[in-house]
Every structure is written in structure tokens, then in C-alpha cells.
Amino acid sequence: MSVDSKPVVPGEKVGVIEEFSPSGLTYEKDGEIRSLVLGEAMYDKANRIISVKSVGLKSKIPKVGDIIEGVVEAITYSGPVVRIYSVNGREVSNDLSGSMRTRDIIGNPVRLGDVVRCVVTENINNTLWLAMNSQELGVLHTLCTICGANVTPLPPDKVKCTKCGFVDSRKMVGFKPFFSKKHFINKLDHEERNRRFKFNSARKYR
Amino acid sequence: MSAAERKHEFVDSLRRRQIIDGLSLGKRTDGRGLTDYRELKMEIGAIVKANGSAMVHLGNTIVLVGVKVNLGTPFPDTPDEGILTVNADVLPIASPYEEPGPPDEDTIELARVVDRGIRESHMIDMSKLAIQPGKKVYSVFIDVTVLDVDGNLFDAVSYAAVAALMTTRFKKAVVKGDEVIQSDKMMEMPVKTIPVSITTAKIGSHTILDPDGIEEAVMDARLTTTFDSANRLCATQKGGEGWFTPEEILRQMDIARVKAKEIRSVIKEAVKNAKKS
Amino acid sequence: MTELIDKNNLRVDGRKLDELRPIKMQVGILKNADGSAYIEWGKNKIIAGVYGPKECHPKHMALPDRALLKCRYHMAPFSVDERKSPQPSRREIELSKIIREALSPAILLEEFPRTAIEIYIEVLQSDGGSRVASITAASAALADAGIPMKDLVVGCAVGKIDGKIVADLSDIEDKEGEVDLPVACMPNLNSVTLLQSDGPLSKEEFKKAFKLALDKCRYVYDIQRKALLEGYLAKTKEA
Numbered sequence: 001m002s003v004d005s006k007p008v009v010p011g012e013k014v015g016v017i018e019e020f021s022p023s024g025l026t027y028e029k030d031g032e033i034r035s036l037v038l039g040e041a042m043y044d045k046a047n048r049i050i051s052v053k054s055v056g057l058k059s060k061i062p063k064v065g066d067i068i069e070g071v072v073e074a075i076t077y078s079g080p081v082v083r084i085y086s087v088n089g090r091e092v093s094n095d096l097s098g099s100m101r102t103r104d105i106i107g108n109p110v111r112l113g114d115v116v117r118c119v120v121t122e123n124i125n126n127t128l129w130l131a132m133n134s135q136e137l138g139v140l141h142t143l144c145t146i147c148g149a150n151v152t153p154l155p156p157d158k159v160k161c162t163k164c165g166f167v168d169s170r171k172m173v174g175f176k177p178f179f180s181k182k183h184f185i186n187k188l189d190h191e192e193r194n195r196r197f198k199f200n201s202a203r204k205y206r
Numbered sequence: 207m208s209a210a211e212r213k214h215e216f217v218d219s220l221r222r223r224q225i226i227d228g229l230s231l232g233k234r235t236d237g238r239g240l241t242d243y244r245e246l247k248m249e250i251g252a253i254v255k256a257n258g259s260a261m262v263h264l265g266n267t268i269v270l271v272g273v274k275v276n277l278g279t280p281f282p283d284t285p286d287e288g289i290l291t292v293n294a295d296v297l298p299i300a301s302p303y304e305e306p307g308p309p310d311e312d313t314i315e316l317a318r319v320v321d322r323g324i325r326e327s328h329m330i331d332m333s334k335l336a337i338q339p340g341k342k343v344y345s346v347f348i349d350v351t352v353l354d355v356d357g358n359l360f361d362a363v364s365y366a367a368v369a370a371l372m373t374t375r376f377k378k379a380v381v382k383g384d385e386v387i388q389s390d391k392m393m394e395m396p397v398k399t400i401p402v403s404i405t406t407a408k409i410g411s412h413t414i415l416d417p418d419g420i421e422e423a424v425m426d427a428r429l430t431t432t433f434d435s436a437n438r439l440c441a442t443q444k445g446g447e448g449w450f451t452p453e454e455i456l457r458q459m460d461i462a463r464v465k466a467k468e469i470r471s472v473i474k475e476a477v478k479n480a481k482k483s
Numbered sequence: 484m485t486e487l488i489d490k491n492n493l494r495v496d497g498r499k500l501d502e503l504r505p506i507k508m509q510v511g512i513l514k515n516a517d518g519s520a521y522i523e524w525g526k527n528k529i530i531a532g533v534y535g536p537k538e539c540h541p542k543h544m545a546l547p548d549r550a551l552l553k554c555r556y557h558m559a560p561f562s563v564d565e566r567k568s569p570q571p572s573r574r575e576i577e578l579s580k581i582i583r584e585a586l587s588p589a590i591l592l593e594e595f596p597r598t599a600i601e602i603y604i605e606v607l608q609s610d611g612g613s614r615v616a617s618i619t620a621a622s623a624a625l626a627d628a629g630i631p632m633k634d635l636v637v638g639c640a641v642g643k644i645d646g647k648i649v650a651d652l653s654d655i656e657d658k659e660g661e662v663d664l665p666v667a668c669m670p671n672l673n674s675v676t677l678l679q680s681d682g683p684l685s686k687e688e689f690k691k692a693f694k695l696a697l698d699k700c701r702y703v704y705d706i707q708r709k710a711l712l713e714g715y716l717a718k719t720k721e722a
Contacts, residue, residue, distance in 0.1 A: 011634025208579035
């Protein structure tokens with residue numbers, strides 16, 4: 001397999017569609033293939049494919065499956081909001097935030113100001129949805145809600161203040177994800193959920 | 207900081223497609239041809255307190271321009287020339303998307319483009335506006351008030367400003383000893399040429415003249431060109447978040463050049479009638 | 484009025500009619516900005532920095548289908564002969580808008596819905612034709628930030644002085660001359676994204692000036708491209 005490469009700037013012609021088919025970070029206009037970014041044009045001569053490899057954005061926008069770290073900025077009715085400062089271990093400055101759905105969390109796993117590690121479960125037009133549904137995800141750093149002192153983890157789902165002894169619920173990193181009846185409902189198949197929803201709403205509006 | 211704020215009516219992509227489909231059949235939303243202007247009505251001298259004024263109706267767009275002439279000190283780099291200032295204000299009653307407050311970037315652009323059209327065509331003989339070179343000159347304020355927005359403010363304001371300037375009469379100042387005082391004799395604005403602004407818009411691959419509100423909201427790009435009486439190009443401004451090919455620009459200028467003559471005769475006629483009465 | 488062109492067809496600074504001032508460009512000069520570029524065009528010294536795509540503030544301005552492009556053109560108080568107030572003047576507000584509209588056709592804003600891309604242009608020293616130099620620097624900064632673009636945007640101003648069409652007006656030529664005609668284009672896509680003019684031009688003169696501007700844009704493009712590739716190679720060597 002032979003792959004040639006050359007550095008290109010955006011808009012630069014990298015080939016024609018008679019010879020190559022355009023692939024990642026290129027576009028085609030009037031039969032010519034042009035680069036979209038500053039980077040390296042890769043010519044895959046065996047498969048006749050042109051793509052451009054870019055250094056990429058300095059501040060990455062998280063994709064589904066990325067692990068992010070951030071600070072809980074608000075706890076709203078629809079769940080905690082996390083201001084992201086790192087994506088896959090690389091610091092970002094794009095100031096994006098994501099939310100956790102209430103259906104993905106049980107009890108009070110985080111509090112305001114906690115530093116958390118989450119996975120991105122959905123990215124709908126850069127509206128990010130996060131979850132902490134595995135052992136290596138959760139709160140990285142937290143303080144006592146009452147007195148602000150350090151806390152010690154109290155598995156499986158609590159932390160205890162070293163100063164005032166207040167016990168609070170948290171999903172720390174290393175804790176197993178919580179399970180509850182609510183979580184069980186989430187796992188039900190669609191039909192069952194619809195049936196229950198109808199039943200509930202019928203009762204409500206009667 | 208400049209950002210694309212929504213200032214026009216809400217248009218979805220369906221509306222845009224509908225308009226483009228109409229244009230490819232040579233039809234516009236209000237039944238005009240592609241290079242037709244909306245009805246241009248001019249009411250000159252409506253504000254008697256101003257030295258000159260004109261209200262222009264271009265379709266549903268209504269603008270009112272008043273000219274005031276004061277005495278002022280010249281700028282140090284042009285000691286023997288008068289001062290020309292254009293100020294625009296789009297009133298909150300003019301559009302649901304307008305709010306009270308300092309002028310935003312669109313309004314500033316409007317004022318500056320109209321200013322450029324008048325200044326760079328050398329419409330007013332600025333040297334005749336000097337009274338005592340370096341000390342006292344006439345200072346001409348053109349204040350634009352937009353009353354109703356339905357597209358193509360650039361042209362409507364330009365026509366109104368030009369018509370108002372052509373009918374401006376102000377008290378002649380005389381030098382008496384060391385002082386400059388206003389006499390009772392009236393003086394007319396020294397007008398050399400009549401600049402006419404023509405705005406073309408590009409929607410898809412179509413070129414239209416005088417875009418109205420909805421067309422302005424769906425357009426790709428706009429080109430405002432101003433021509434003087436000798437049909438020379440005096441000012442240009444490209445606007446909108448799109449682009450033109452060089453050929454499109456040359457073609458649009460040819461269309462605009464012809465149209466400018468037509469509009470100029472309308473302005474001349476209106477000014478003549480106003481001066482008669 | 485001073486004579487701007489002598490009998491040998493040379494201008495006040497010794498340039499030929501269609502000669503540009505020396506241009507130097509460098510990209511990636513700022514550490515914090517996602518992309519940056521510096522341009523020296525004659526006596527113009529301009530820095531452009533790009534942040535983004537990032538969270539849009541205020542949030543209600545975010546667009547559901549594309550990124551919001553924000554642009555600020557700002558002149559340092561000491562950049563001109565007389566001190567300029569640091570508050571944005573009307574000229575700066577208009578140029579911010581014009582520059583944003585010149586750059587936005589090139590950027591693939593649809594790739595980053597609900598975010599904002601911010602362009603900051605700081606004119607440290609101004610010497611005629613600063614808007615086209617700003618556009619050239621800003622589009623290089625955008626490319627340096629890794630933002631997908633259909634093409635680079637380059638600008639060049641032409642004008643008419645002493646009745647002759649010349650390229651790239653300097654400060655004095657801009658003030659004393661008759662016409663200034665800044666043009667910005669995407670050279671590979673044959674599209675003009677900025678066009679302004681002030682001063683009387685006949686039909687033929689405009690055609691000639693416009694063509695000269697597009698030719699000179701091509702020349703500026705080569706300089707810009709070289710600077711970008713140099714910046715890219717330096718960046719990859721580091722990594």
C-alpha cells in the first residue's frame with residue numbers, strides 16, 4: 001500500500017474526482033477535490049482515496065463515548081449541569097457544559113461545586129448529555145456540604161465529613177453505580193413503559 | 207462585537223425555497239419583475255422647522271430625513287471645507303426586532319453607507335460651505351429617522367437625504383469684524399451632482415433589485431452601489447453573509463447603472479415640484 | 484496637494500503603480516488563542532486571534548443549526564497619528580460587521596451548531612488598507628485554529644491616485660487620493676466576499692481596478708499560504 005502526503009491549506013486543490021474519491025475533511029466542487037482544513041493531504045493510491053489529516057481543534061468538542069471532567073455548576077430540575085474543563089484527559093477552553101438526565105442518576109450523587117468525571121452519552125447538536133454509570137466515573141473531589149471540610153468515602157454510596165461527621169450521599173469514583181427501582185423501570189421495554197405511563201396519566205387527569 | 211443577530215422577520219428554509227422557485231419563474235412575492243423598484247413616493251419639505259426635509263415611501267419602507275445647518279469649527283485637516291455628518295436612527299416603532307438604545311451595527315452601517323454616497327460623489331461643494339477658513343464653517347447635519355422597515359433602507363434613506371439636501375435653505379452667515387453672524391438672507395445648498403444609490407440582492411443564482419423585507423431576510427448577499435450624475439460609480443458596499451462572483455458584480459453594476467438614471471429623474475421631478483410650491 | 488506619482492510613474496514611497504508594500508506573515512504566535520496570526524503589511528501591524536468553537540454567550544444568541552460567528556475589529560489607541568479613544572468608533576463597528584461578512588462565507592459554520600466562533604482583530608499600527616490586512620490575518624488565524632473552511636479569504640485594496648489606478652494604497656495615498664477600493668475574495672472559488680469603494684470611478688476604470696485587485700489577491704494568497712504551511716510544519720514538529 002502506498003500513501004503519499006503533502007501539507008495543504010484550506011481550499012487548496014488536492015485532486016480531481018476522476019482520479020480519487022474524496023474522504024475525510026475534503027469537499028468536492030466542480031469536479032475538483034479541495035481540502036477543508038490546514039493539514040496533511042493523504043493519497044491512498046491503492047484505494048484511490050484522498051483524505052486530509054488535520055491537527056484538529058485545540059479545544060476538542062466532546063463526542064459520544066468521550067470521558068470528560070468538569071465542575072458541577074448548577075443542579076436544575078432536569079439534573080446537574082457540568083461545566084467541562086477536560087476531554088479525554090486533554091484540557092479544553094471552549095467552556096461547553098453538559099447535563100445529566102435525572103433518569104440516569106439516583107438520589108443525590110453530586111452536589112454543587114463537585115469535580116466529576118463523566119461519559120458523554122449523547123451529543124445532539126452540541127447539547128451534551130452525561131452519565132456516571134460505571135465504577136471509574138463519578139465525583140473526583142468534594143467537600144462537606146455542612147462545614148466545607150474534607151470527606152472520606154464511605155462505600156457503597158456515602159461520604160463522611162472528617163470534621164463534623166455529617167454523612168452525605170455521593171457517587172464517588174470507585175463506587176459501583178447505584179441501582180434502584182427507578183433504574184429498573186428504565187430497563188423495562190418500551191411497551192411496558194408506555195403502559196405504565198398511560199396508566200399514570202389517566203389517573204392524573206381523570 | 208459584531209455577531210449575526212436576528213434583525214429580520216423569521217424565515218425558514220421552506221420560505222427561501224418558495225421565493226427562489228418564484229424567482230426562477232420571474233415572479234416576486236409582491237408581483238414585481240426582478241429589476242422593478244417598488245413605488246417611490248417623496249414628500250419634500252414636510253418638516254418646516256428643519257432646513258430641509260424629505261419623507262420617502264419605498265413600498266412599505268418609510269424614512270424621514272431632516273437636514274439642519276449650524277455654524278461650526280472645521281476639522282484641522284480640512285480647514286476650508288464644511289462639515290457633513292450623517293446620523294441614522296431606526297425607531298423602535300419601525301420593526302418588532304428593533305429596540306430603543308444606542309444604534310446597533312446595522313444602523314451604523316446604514317448611516318456610513320449613506321454618508322459615503324453623499325460625500326464621495328462630491329454632491330455638495332464643501333468649499334462653498336466655508337465662511338472663515340480655519341475658523342468658521344457651515345456644519346450640515348443629516349439626521350435619518352426610519353419609521354417603518356420593509357427592506358432596502360439603504361436606497362430609501364439615500365433618496366430622502368439627497369432630496370432633503372437639494373431643497374435645503376439656510377440662513378447665510380456673514381463676517382462682521384471678528385464675529386460671524388447669521389443674516390436674514392437665505393442660501394441654498396451648493397449641490398453639484400445627484401448621487402443615486404441602487405441596491406441589488408442575490409438570492410440563490412438570481413439577482414433582484416430593491417429587495418423588500420422578506421427578500422432581505424432570505425438573501426445571500428447585497429450590493430449597494432451609488433452613481434453620480436455622470437453615471438460614475440462613487441460608492442460600493444457589499445453586505446450579507448454570502449459572496450458574489452466577479453462576473454455577477456460587473457453584471458449587477460450594469461443593471462444598476464441603467465436603473466440609477468431612472469430613479470434620478472424621479473428625484474429631480476419631485477424636487478422640481480417641491481420647489482415650485 | 485502633494486504630488487503622489489512622479490514623472491517616472493513611481494509613487495511617494497518609491498513603489499511602482501501595481502507594486503504592493505512588503506508583506507510578512509506568521510501564524511500561531513499566541514499561546515492561549517485557538518488560532519492566531521500576525522501580519523505586517525507595510526507599516527500595518529495587525530494581530531488576529533480566534534477562539535472557538537466554544538460555548539455561546541449570551542446563550543439565547545446561539546443558533547440551532549450553525550455556529551455564531553463573532554468578530555471584533557479594534558484599533559489600539561496608539562495605532563494612528565492622533566490618539567484614538569479605545570471605545571469602538573463607528574468606523575470600527577462597521578468594519579467588524581464587514582469583516583465578519585467577508586469571512587463567514589468561507590467557514591463551515593454548520594459543523595458546530597449552538598457554539599460561537601470568536602475572531603479578535605487588534606490593529607497595533609495602522610497604515611492604510613488595514614481592513615484587507617485584517618481579513619488576510621483573520622482567515623489565517625481561522626485556518627490555524629483547525630476550523631474547517633471552504634477556502635482562505637484574502638484581501639487587497641486598490642485605488643485611484645492622480646488619475647491612475649494603483650494597487651495597495653498607503654496611508655497618505657488613501658487620504659490624498661481619489662478612490663479606495665478594498666476587495667476580499669476566496670481565490671480558489673472565484674468569489675468576492677468583500678467589496679467597498681469610495682470615490683468616483685467610470686465603468687472602465689472600475690473594471691480595470693477590480694481586475695487588478697483580484698490579481699493582487701492571488702499574490703497575497705501565496706504569502707498567506709506559505710506562512711500557514713510554515714506554521715503547520717512547526718506545529719507538527721513540536722508534537
